[in-house]
Structure formats: C-alpha cells, structure tokens
Amino acid sequence: MAVVETRGLTKVFKEGQLGAVNNVDLVTREGEFLVFLGPSGSGKTTLLRMIAGLEQPTAGEILIGGNVVNHLSPRERRIAMVFQSYALYPHLSVYNNIAFPLKAQKIKKELHREKVEWASSLLGIGGLLDRKPRELSGGERQRVALARAIVREPTVFLLDEPLSNLDAKLRASAREDLEQFHKRIGTTTIYVTHDQVEAMAMGDRIVVLHQGFVRQIGTPKEVYDDPADTFVATFLGSPPMNLLESDDVVVGFRPEHFLPADRLREGSRIPLRFRVTYLEFLGAERILYGSLAGSRFEEKEVLSRLPAAVSEAFQVASVYDFGVASESLRFFDRQSEKRTQPKAIAWQ
Amino acid sequence: MKPAEHNVERCGGASATPPSPRERPRVARRPGGRWLGAAMFLPAILYVVAIIGVPFLMAFLYAVGDVRVGSVGYHFVGLENFRSVLHSPAFRRSLFNSVIFTVGSQVLVIVGAFTLALALRDKFRGRGVVRFLVMLPWVAPVSLGAIGWKWILDSLYSVINWLLVAMHLFRQFDAPQWLGEPKLAMMSVILVHTWHVLPFSTVILLAGLTAIPRDIPEAAAVDGAGFWRTLVHITIPMMRPILNVALLFGIIFTFTDMTVVYILTRGGPYDSTQVVPSLAFFTGILGGDLAEGAAISLFLVPILVIVAYLMLRVAHRAEVT
Amino acid sequence: MLGHWSVIVAFSVVLAFPFYWMLITTFKQTSDLYDITNNPFIFNARPTLEHLRLLFGETLYLRWVGNTALAGALVVFITLLLALPAAYALARLTGNWGQRLGIAIFLTYLVPPTLLFIPLSRVISLLGLQDTIWSVVVVYPSFTIPFSTWLLMGFFKSIPKELEDAAMVDGLTRFGAFVKLVIPISVSGILTVVIFAFTLVTQEFVYALTFIAPEAHQMVGVGVPTFLVRGDVYYWGSLMAACLITSLPIALVYNLFLDRFIAGFTVGAVK
Numbered sequence: 001m002a003v004v005e006t007r008g009l010t011k012v013f014k015e016g017q018l019g020a021v022n023n024v025d026l027v028t029r030e031g032e033f034l035v036f037l038g039p040s041g042s043g044k045t046t047l048l049r050m051i052a053g054l055e056q057p058t059a060g061e062i063l064i065g066g067n068v069v070n071h072l073s074p075r076e077r078r079i080a081m082v083f084q085s086y087a088l089y090p091h092l093s094v095y096n097n098i099a100f101p102l103k104a105q106k107i108k109k110e111l112h113r114e115k116v117e118w119a120s121s122l123l124g125i126g127g128l129l130d131r132k133p134r135e136l137s138g139g140e141r142q143r144v145a146l147a148r149a150i151v152r153e154p155t156v157f158l159l160d161e162p163l164s165n166l167d168a169k170l171r172a173s174a175r176e177d178l179e180q181f182h183k184r185i186g187t188t189t190i191y192v193t194h195d196q197v198e199a200m201a202m203g204d205r206i207v208v209l210h211q212g213f214v215r216q217i218g219t220p221k222e223v224y225d226d227p228a229d230t231f232v233a234t235f236l237g238s239p240p241m242n243l244l245e246s247d248d249v250v251v252g253f254r255p256e257h258f259l260p261a262d263r264l265r266e267g268s269r270i271p272l273r274f275r276v277t278y279l280e281f282l283g284a285e286r287i288l289y290g291s292l293a294g295s296r297f298e299e300k301e302v303l304s305r306l307p308a309a310v311s312e313a314f315q316v317a318s319v320y321d322f323g324v325a326s327e328s329l330r331f332f333d334r335q336s337e338k339r340t341q342p343k344a345i346a347w348q
Numbered sequence: 349m350k351p352a353e354h355n356v357e358r359c360g361g362a363s364a365t366p367p368s369p370r371e372r373p374r375v376a377r378r379p380g381g382r383w384l385g386a387a388m389f390l391p392a393i394l395y396v397v398a399i400i401g402v403p404f405l406m407a408f409l410y411a412v413g414d415v416r417v418g419s420v421g422y423h424f425v426g427l428e429n430f431r432s433v434l435h436s437p438a439f440r441r442s443l444f445n446s447v448i449f450t451v452g453s454q455v456l457v458i459v460g461a462f463t464l465a466l467a468l469r470d471k472f473r474g475r476g477v478v479r480f481l482v483m484l485p486w487v488a489p490v491s492l493g494a495i496g497w498k499w500i501l502d503s504l505y506s507v508i509n510w511l512l513v514a515m516h517l518f519r520q521f522d523a524p525q526w527l528g529e530p531k532l533a534m535m536s537v538i539l540v541h542t543w544h545v546l547p548f549s550t551v552i553l554l555a556g557l558t559a560i561p562r563d564i565p566e567a568a569a570v571d572g573a574g575f576w577r578t579l580v581h582i583t584i585p586m587m588r589p590i591l592n593v594a595l596l597f598g599i600i601f602t603f604t605d606m607t608v609v610y611i612l613t614r615g616g617p618y619d620s621t622q623v624v625p626s627l628a629f630f631t632g633i634l635g636g637d638l639a640e641g642a643a644i645s646l647f648l649v650p651i652l653v654i655v656a657y658l659m660l661r662v663a664h665r666a667e668v669t
Numbered sequence: 670m671l672g673h674w675s676v677i678v679a680f681s682v683v684l685a686f687p688f689y690w691m692l693i694t695t696f697k698q699t700s701d702l703y704d705i706t707n708n709p710f711i712f713n714a715r716p717t718l719e720h721l722r723l724l725f726g727e728t729l730y731l732r733w734v735g736n737t738a739l740a741g742a743l744v745v746f747i748t749l750l751l752a753l754p755a756a757y758a759l760a761r762l763t764g765n766w767g768q769r770l771g772i773a774i775f776l777t778y779l780v781p782p783t784l785l786f787i788p789l790s791r792v793i794s795l796l797g798l799q800d801t802i803w804s805v806v807v808v809y810p811s812f813t814i815p816f817s818t819w820l821l822m823g824f825f826k827s828i829p830k831e832l833e834d835a836a837m838v839d840g841l842t843r844f845g846a847f848v849k850l851v852i853p854i855s856v857s858g859i860l861t862v863v864i865f866a867f868t869l870v871t872q873e874f875v876y877a878l879t880f881i882a883p884e885a886h887q888m889v890g891v892g893v894p895t896f897l898v899r900g901d902v903y904y905w906g907s908l909m910a911a912c913l914i915t916s917l918p919i920a921l922v923y924n925l926f927l928d929r930f931i932a933g934f935t936v937g938a939v940k
Contacts (some may be wrong), residue, residue: 148839392814399810648783
C-alpha cells in the first residue's frame with residue numbers, strides 16, 4: 001500500500017495557453033478514498049491520467065510510495081485504473097479480461113486461475129466468467145472492470161467516473177458496491193467525478209478542482225460547510241449557496257439556512273424580508289425562489305430550501321419575514337473570492 | 349467520454365490564480381510517442397517511395413535521355429524526346445483520343461451511375477441480388493470482362509449483330525464492325541470502359557445518397573416539391589462533394605488505363621483508339637524505346653496533379669465541415 | 670414505380686450481360702458457336718463440357734490461377750506487415766500531421782501503373798525478377814499499401830482510446846497494446862484489407878502484362894486473354910469459361926466487403 005503525492009504538477013496541452021492542470025500539490029493518506037471533484041474541463045481527468053502515466057506532465061513530480069515515477073510507463077507504476085467506459089476488451093471473455101493484466105505482466109500461468117477466481121468471487125461475478133463483455137449489464141461490467149483492476153493487487157486504484165454510464169437507479173447500487181469494495185480491500189483509491197452527490201457520499205476527502213487549479217482539499221463536511229472560496233461555495237450544494245455582495249466582502253449562506261424567521265433563535269438571527277416569486281415542491285423539501293425586499297439588498301435573488309417539517313403555506317408574490325442565523329454566514333473577499341474572517345456588515 | 353476536457357481550459361477565469369509552473373511549460377508527449385510512431389510508419393513509407401518515387405524520378409531521367417532496351421550508357425538530350433513526341437502525329441492522335449475516351453465515358457458514367465444509384469437507394473425485395481449483378485463489371489478482373497466484350501462484339505459472331513439482323517435493321521454482310529471501323533471502335537471502347545467503371549461510381553454515389561438525412565427530402569415533399577424539383581434543388585446540390593469524388597476517381601481510372609483498349613483493339617484500327625497509356629506501352633515496352641515511352645507517359649502527370657489537388661480540396665472541405 | 674423497375678431491369682441486364690454470355694458460351698459446342706444462322710441465345714446442339722476439358726486439361730489455366738493465388742498471398746502478407754503499423758502510427762501516434770500524411774499516402778494510390786511501368790520494367794530486370802511472379806509481388810504492394818493504410822487508419826480511429834490506455838495500465842507497452850489488443854480487435858478490418866489487396870492482385874493487368882512474358886509464369890488476368898488465343902484463333906468457349914470461373918469467386922467475395930472499401934474511397938466526403 002502506498003500514498004500518491006504530486007508536487008507542482010502541471011500539464012499544458014498547447015504552448016502559450018493556460019494549463020489543463022496547474023501546479024497541483026496533494027498527498028493521499030494511507031488507504032483513503034480521495035475524490036477529485038470538478039465540472040467538466042476542470043482538469044480532474046488529466047490529473048488522474050498523469051498519475052496513471054497516460055499523460056506526461058509538463059512540469060512537476062509524481063510520487064507513488066515515496067518514489068518519483070515520472071519516468072515510469074503506466075505498466076511500471078503498479079497502479080490499476082477503471083475507466084469511464086470500463087474499457088473491457090470486447091473480444092475476450094470475462095475470464096480473459098480479468099486474466100489480461102496477469103498475462104501482460106508475465107505472471108506464471110499456473111497462478112492465473114486461482115487469482116481470477118479470487119478476484120471474481122470478491123466481486124460476486126464467478127458465474128459470468130465465460131461471457132463476453134457485450135452480454136453483460138452495466139453493473140456487471142463495472143464489477144468485471146473492478147475485478148480486472150484488483151487481480152494484480154495494485155498499490156493504488158484510479159477510478160475515472162466509473163458510474164457516469166449507468167442509469168440513475170443502477171448508479172445508487174453501484175456506488176454502494178464500490179464503497180463496500182473499498183472497505184474490504186482498503187487500497188488507496190483516487191476517484192474522479194463531476195457528481196457532487198457521489199463525491200460527498202463516497203469520499204474520505206474531496207479535492208475540488210476548477211480550471212486546472214485545486215480550490216480546496218477537505219472532508220465532505222469541510223468543503224460543504226466551510227468552502228474555501230466562492231467557486232466551491234456555489235459548485236457544491238444544490239441549489240447553491242446564496243451570495244450577497246457588500247462593499248469588499250461577499251457574504252454567503254446556504255438555502256437550507258435561509259428560513260422563516262420564527263424557525264430561528266432570536267439572539268443570532270439576522271432578519272430579512274423575502275419576496276417569493278416561484279415555488280418548487282420536491283416531496284421531501286420545497287425550494288422557494290425569490291428576492292430580498294426592503295433592505296439594502298433589495299431585488300437580490302436568493303433561494304430558500306425548506307424541509308418537509310416546515311409546513312406553512314407560501315404564496316407567490318407575497319413578502320414574508322425570513323432570516324438567517326449569523327453563525328451560518330460565510331464571508332469571502334470580493335477581490336480574491338477567498339474565504340475571509342467574519343465581518344460585521346450593514347444589513348439594512 | 350469527454351475528449352473536450354483536455355483543451356477546454358483556455359480562458360483563465362477571473363478567479364483563477366495565474367499559473368506558476370516551476371519550469372517553463374513545454375508541450376508534452378503522449379507516452380510511447382513520436383519515435384515509436386516514426387518507427388512504425390517509416391517502413392511503409394520507404395517501401396512506397398522505393399517503388400513509386402524512385403521510378404517516377406527515373407521516368408523523368410529517361411525522358412530527357414536516350415535510353416533504349418539493351419543500350420549502354422546514357423546521354424542527356426534535354427527536351428528532345430518531348431519535342432519529337434509532341435510532333436509525332438501518333439501521339440497527337442492518342443492525346444486527342446484520350447480526351448474523347450475520358451470525357452465520353454465519364455459523362456455516361458456520371459449520368460448512368462446517378463440514375464442507377466437513385467433506383468437502388470430505397471430498399472426493395474431482391475436489392476442484394478440486383479446489387480451483385482450490377483457490381484459484376486467492377487469487381488471482376490477488367491481484362492476478363494473486356495475479353496467477354498470482345499466476343500460479344502466479334503466481327504462475325506457478334507450477338508448484337510445477330511439481333512440487328514434478326515430485326516432486319518442490317519443485312520448479314522454489312523452488319524456493323526464494332527471493333528473494325530474507327531468511329532465504331534472508339535464508341536465501343538468508350539462503352540465498354542463505361543460498363544467497367546459505372547458500378548464503382550454507382551456505389552460511391554449511393555453512399556452519398558444514403559448519407560442525406562431522410563427528413564430533408566421529406567420536408568421538401570411536405571413543402572410540395574415533386575421528384576424533379578427535389579432532385580435538382582435538394583439532392584444534386586447536397587451530393588456535390590461526393591459527385592466530385594466519383595468524377596475524380598473516374599477520370600483517373602479512365603485517363604490512365606489501357607486495359608480495355610489493349611484487349612479490344614490494341615489501339616487500332618489505324619491508331620483510331622490509341623490512347624496515351626497504350627501508346628506509351630507500345631512505344632516503351634514493346635518497341636523498346638524507353639526514353640520516348642517515358643516521355644509519353646509523363647503527359648499523364650498534369651492530369652494526375654490536377655486531380656490530386658482537387659481531391660485534396662474535397663478532403664479538406666470534408667474535414668472542415 | 671414502373672420507371673423505377675425499368676431502370677433497375679435495364680441496368681442489370683446490360684451490366685450483367687457479358688457474364689451471362691460467358692456462361693452460355695462455355696457450354697456450347699464449337700459448331701453451334703460458329704454458325705451465324707443459329708440463334709445464339711439458345712442451345713442449337715447439345716451442351717458440352719468440351720471447352721472446360723480443354724481449359725483444365727490442355728492449357729496452363731490452373732497454373733495461372735496458382736501463380737495468382739501465390740502472388741496474392743505474398744502481396745497480402747507484405748501489405749499487412751507494413752500497412753498495419755503504419756496505419757496505427759498515423760491514427761494514434763503522430764498527432765495532427767498524421768491525418769495529412771494519411772491523405773498524402775492515400776493519394777499515391779492514384780499513381781497509375783501506366784506512368785511507372787517503363788522505369789519499373791528496367792528496375793525489375795536489374796533485380797533479376799523479370800518473368801517471375803516475384804516481379805509483381807514486389808511491385809503490387811506499392812498500391813495495396815497506400816489504400817490499406819488508409820482503410821486501416823479509419824478502423825483504428827474507431828477503437829476507443831481507453832482500451833489501449835487500459836492495456837497499458839494493465840502491463841503492456843504501447844507497441845504491446847498494438848500487437849496484443851488492437852490487432853485482435855481489428856480482425857474484421859484486417860480481413861477487409863486482405864480481401865481488398867488480394868482482389869487487386871487478381872484484377873491488375875498492366876504490370877503483369879509488362880513484367881511477365883513466359884506462358885508458365887503468367888497471372889490469370891493476363892494468361893487467359895493472351896494464351897487462349899493461338900495466333901488469330903480465339904478459343905472462345907474455353908476463354909469464356911476461364912473468364913467466368915475466375916471472375917465469379919472474386920466478385921462474390923469483393924461484393925461482401927464492398928461497403929467498407931467504399932467508405933475508404935469517399936475520402937471523408939460522406940460522414
């Protein structure tokens with residue numbers, strides 16, 4: 001088992017242009033499940049492919065288990081990777097797909113069957129060994145891809161959006177499978193996704209990437225509750241954090257903290273008038289769209305997310321007394337967009 | 349799959365800190381990159397250059413020299429061979445014949461192939477069989493197809509003449525000599541060559557026709573356009589690039605070919621069907637005058653260059669759109 | 670509707686007629702063939718196998734077929750050996766200029782035999798290959814390689830890159846991934862090229878006519894129209910039998926792969 005480390009890792013595809021990955025420093029922890037999260041084009045896949053050795057970095061170093069591996073080819077890095085499409089070899093049976101890394105690494109033939117059986121039983125696909133990839137369901141394909149990855153007992157697992165080809169229903173159970181799988185084998189895993197729900201649910205820590213830069217590294221709770229900048233604040237959370245600009249700061253609060261005034265403790269409550277313009281009923285919760293009224297933030301658009309427990313009726317075009325607890329406020333520098341200390345601001 | 353991911357991040361957003369890589373960024377390679385690539389395609393390139401490039405240069409050398417089969421030594425004679433070729437009536441005749449042969453057969457091929465492609469566009473019972481039958485002239489070896497025609501056009505036992513006589517259009521003794529009279533012989537080689545190339549152009553045009561999205565002619569039909577209006581205003585304009593491809597290949601396959609002429613008439617009677625490639629063959633290979641033969645075949649080069657240039661334009665446009 | 674069918678019938682009859690005529694001629698007695706008062710569309714005398722017996726028993730037809738098959742196999746081998754790596758390199762390893770180089774290679778396919786046969790005949794005799802099938806074995810790859818490279822390039826580009834990435838992560842080198850993964854996956858593409866190269870060998874006429882003179886070493890496409898004619902006498906029955914027997918298998922196989930060849934010929938003008 002080993003940790004992966006990058007130092008100043010940079011990838012520029014076309015000279016003179018901004019890099020796809022810029023100066024990334026990060027260190028995984030032993031056995032952790034680390035998620036690279038970012039919108040498409042954020043450089044997360046490129047970062048992963050550099051760690052795998054499928055892209056050459058323009059600058060910087062990659063270390064696996066303490067050794068610099070920049071000059072090593074993918075096959076020499078003792079990593080395993082599961083691709084977005086699973087990249088199962090279409091002409092080979094499941095058995096031969098799983099045995100492929102063993103053959104490629106010239107592992108003794110006698111050991112193949114034993115290892116393939118071990119990997120396939122770990123993933124519960126022992127009965128599928130004679131099938132061809134095209135005869136498998138999406139979930140089964142994922143399991144075969146995982147079995148192929150684990151069979152050579154890699155030091156690091158790299159997963160590139162493995163759930164994005166599955167339909168919504170299958171995705172939840174496949175996610176569950178992946179988590180169980182990781183718990184059982186305990187190998188350091190790096191997981192790339194653009195889906196924040198996956199990231200929050202599975203990640204021990206999340207690396208938020210945007211335009212090739214690391215914006216924040218932290219546990220799901222840290223990146224959600226204490227976003228490092230306005231990008232993280234608005235990228236995570238659905239609907240995103242409300243942001244209000246005031247002089248040189250930006251103040252933000254989550255929609256679920258923007259509640260009817262009587263739901264908040266009196267002492268720390270900041271009262272705001274809320275004109276509702278649109279309502280969405282989503283079953284377990286309601287989303288209210290509207291704007292602030294009668295303060296210096298008049299007309300600023302904000303959202304409120306109400307749990308089912310809040311049962312009051314709201315009318316479109318009416319104005320209500322809402323508020324937010326002062327400890328739920330997050331402050332960002334307006335220039336750098338980075339997190340700053342709480343400040344007293346004039347609300348009225 | 350998001351291939352775009354690699355090169356999307358061009359514009360630095362306002363929030364992005366400037367990149368500060370420790371080294372000057374260089375454009376990086378894919379693993380196992382350029383050298384392997386070169387090692388893998390060089391053998392093929394070298395082979396093709398050796399077999400095509402070298403003789404091509406030799407052809408120029410021959411054409412400005414005095415090489416004959418069995419001759420020793422080489423004397424540079426400048427443009428002498430070209431001059432004598434250009435002055436020879438046989439060559440002028442063959443150049444003229446080549447133009448007639450190419451233009452005549454290509455007009456027939458394009459019109460015929462387009463008609464046939466339209467007829468084969470929609471599925472019908474037995475289309476597979478029909479396609480096999482109409483493809484035969486292209487997929488069978490051309491020299492064997494041509495010898496079949498030589499029998500059909502035989503001076504004495506021609507089945508066509510038997511029909512003409514049976515229909516009382518001709519009498520037995522003055523039936524047409526398809527390969528024996530200059531004008532008829534030219535017409536025959538044109539028709540037989542058309543017969544050979546037409547299936548090829550048909551399938552190319554068919555590929556173009558089936559690539560036209562179904563909803564466009566349907567929209568035209570809803571808008572009230574009939575068969576001919578749709579053909580002229582929708583189908584043909586949309587087929588332009590593929591028509592060009594079919595025509596360019598057709599020109600190459602016709603202007604540079606001598607098989608049909610060689611088998612049917614050997615250029616006769618009286619050189620009336622002699623084309624540039626067959627003249628080069630008779631002069632250079634059978635006559636042993638390598639220099640003059642090479643000079644004659646080099647007259648094919650301008651046509652090749654023009655066609656290659658036009659082909660590149662088609663390919664380039666296909667790449668852009 | 671009627672127009673549609675009349676077009677189809679007319680074209681089918683005209684285009685396929687010579688092959689029908691070969692069939693009829695093959696089985697007609699010589700006396701029947703050469704009597705101009707006979708209706709040539711019907712058998713005026715009993716059908717005969719005499720022409721076939723002559724063709725197989727007293728000519729070198731089978732020898733020519735064998736020569737052609739051997740030359741075809743060798744050309745296919747050389748073509749695959751050179752075109753497979755070249756196509757892979759152009760599809761994957763050479764970046765932007767791979768496409769351009771590919772088109773340049775494709776254009777060399779347009780260079781006709783009639784431009785090069787004079788110097789090539791000299792080269793062939795210098796190499797001592799004159800009058801042997803080795804002359805065409807050496808020369809034919811010059812046109813099978815360009816087009817095969819072009820076709821294979823298209824096939825390789827359609828393979829998802831992730832498969833090769835996976836193979837490299839799983840322990841193969843780039844070249845290993847090409848040999849052990851890309852080639853096995855591309856079987857159908859390779860088969861297309863095999864058929865294409867082989868049929869081109871059977872169809873070529875000009876080079877074979879130029880390089881090989883002796884009867885015993887002929888390729889079938891030259892031997893049949895050249896040596897089944899003695900002086901001025903055409904052995905029409907055997908000639909037509911040879912044409913038909915040679916053409917049909919080639920046509921059948923070629924037809925199966927036709928659509929793939931055409932995809933290569935359209936140079937991207939059809940998407």
